[in-house]
Amino acid sequence: MPTSPSALFLSVIATSAVVLHAYWRFQARRAPPGPLGHPIVGIAASIPKSHHHLYFTELNRKYGDLVYFQVFALKVLVVGSYKHINTLFSRRGLIYSDRPPLAMTDIHLGIKDQPPATNWGDQWKEERRLFVAHMSKDVVRKSHQADVFQEARKGVLRCSENSVNNSWDFYQTSLRTFMHSIYGIEIQSHHDPILQAVLAGTGVASASVVPGRFLVNILPFLTYVPDWFPGTKWKALGRLWKEQIAQMKALPFNQMLNNEKEGRAYDSFSSRMLNDPQTTLTSAQVMHTAGSCFIAGTEATSGAVMYFLWAMMMYPDVQKKAQEEVDRVVGYDRLPTYEDYVSGKMPYIEAIFKELLRWRPGAPWGIPHATLVDDEYEGYFIPKGTIVFQNTWAISRDPELYENGENFDPERFMVPNPPLDPRAFAFNVGRRSCPGQNYAELVVVSNILTLLATMDIVKPTDKAGNIVEPSSETTGKLTNLPIPFEYALKSRTTDAFALLQASITTS
Template identity: 35%
Template structure:
């Protein structure tokens, strides 16, 4: 009996100390940024939209301002809606804001945490960035690939001429062909290609498993230890199948390059050029392998979405299409196709591309960052491990930066006082 009382007293003491600590912490630390009031335990689960989140949080700014906080089952989110705030936090305080959210399902169980997109800001990430800068990180480094890109674009035009109804599939194949050639020196086949199918299959798992809250195990990571035979643990089987797809995507083309190098048939590529830099440790070889796979994940879907947006815009705004075509005919003529060498002489076409990036951004909420330590900004407390989201759509539709933001108007980038280049916002912020 006495022993039970001692245990009970200990529990009450520990509970009391915990409550006191929470009280003192809340009493003396600055407030969290404003946002919709949540419910006990679940927080703002019911406030979070399931689609077009960028429009919802942009609407919230009318009530709570440009910095908005929500709590989803204990996970802090901060949404940023102004260029000044995004620059101040993700650029100027990048040492604190360069982490990535941890996805138990997509990262740990499926394996995407080894990719550059979900890697934390650590030595592995920095080594991957060094590899990128050496091979494809500058305009001059990419110049040797101009001929490849032009050739694949000509193939795209030919496919569109015969089967224009398959626009999306043609654009997807073109983007895949360019990036697989750059990453591995691989030339895709006409029709169905096994490497394109393999990579696209693996990328489906990335999209399915890296949406915050998509799987309960992301909210309660301890569930990853639940055996797969337990009712409700279907996610374990999905994770195993998706992990196999991911590892096939990462290992197969890398092994192909190494085999071709052994046979003396390998052509220049990101992977081959890095493997030739000297004796590599197993760790560095693994970084090369995953960084090559990340090129596809980072480049293909965004490229496809941007080109599709371009076709949509030209369909919706035929007067702008005609104006761009007139410039093309005037500069390039009608007896050849344009090349990269013509780009600097096509300012209106360049402005059209910029307006496509602004008007319909392919990643309206960017890629979320995560704080590596507590921070205080504008009198608000931003806890460690907060997921920080920049509303890129809101920045690109800010009437203070882009007057009449709903209008598709390439002329805004021309003349003596052009609007800001949307490339400053469209591709994200900070060290990553």
């Protein structure tokens, strides 16, 4: 009797389930502690749709610093302490520095060639070498300082003209900043096609790696299921996202190439990488590398600035003390620069930056790693291919490191023996740590200093004059951005507007 395609497919699923169940039972015997879940599916039904860092932290508190579980065939290890993550990602980096295969990201979105997703190997090493060389502390200070502060001042000036602002304004400020530094392009208006392409594409990559969202990441053979089969709407979504990501990377990069041909190129990260005499990367690979920098950096830096705005409204004493330090170092007849910050004369501003990294880390459950080979650690067997999450949220609230971790308190870093500098883990740990962290610090600090020097950040009022409390809700995604909230800016001095306007040069 002929077998229908649907019956054959269901037979394959059933057979796979039996094999997976047997394998799952075998692996669970030697694994670190964690929820066993159900046969076949593991803990798939327990994985939330968002705010995975909170769920992972609950697991770490219940089972310990090392938590192991399975979601169908996926083997997952969540590491919730700095001690262990530093050992695994740094000291054992050769084992724990791969990336897991995720079909939605690798195949359907086509971003396997971007450095954050590239597997361990020669291409990744060359991409990272270029990143490190062109985003070092010295290069950032010499090549990007003026432009980044210029964009920060433009952003603050734009916002100061409104009685009430939306925190999302600083997302666009970050977009403009990165566009200028990465591609040498200045966005002229909100309707710019490059800006619109970027707005459509950012966030797509992080959405594709959310645990449990796409079954194809767990059962990659679903890639080959025909589009007419029930439950395959994700394939159409993948095609849309793939086109959005392609446009987001190609439009600014091609504009940069055209500017070079026409002799009006501006020194940028992309142009320096492309013209690096030692590079072995193709033009397409440079485009992917630049695109990954743009995607990751824009969300993380804008999120930090938005959280800063929220913290200054909720902790006015912190804002006042920070303004006093800026005034003491800079005075009132000029605006602060990055040299003021790196000179060591602004320890409280640096403490605020550290506390932002700790209190609201940009990627609270890290970027997933994968083991290249089987490993034995702390008496536990970690199989090859295990997906390893750095639970940054749990580390940032470790009571052995940070007392009252839910509070925003820069003073914790102003004592003679301060706790661990969050830079050690907030940008991820080990060989896969963010190579653009020097640039990210410049972008965030430029906005912090400009705001503190010129404005008071206060809670807005409604039409009846009642104070509006800012929302503390967050997106709960891979990059955990705050839900847009309102804030108000009030000029600190009569000269604030004049200083901002005078500092902005036309280019």
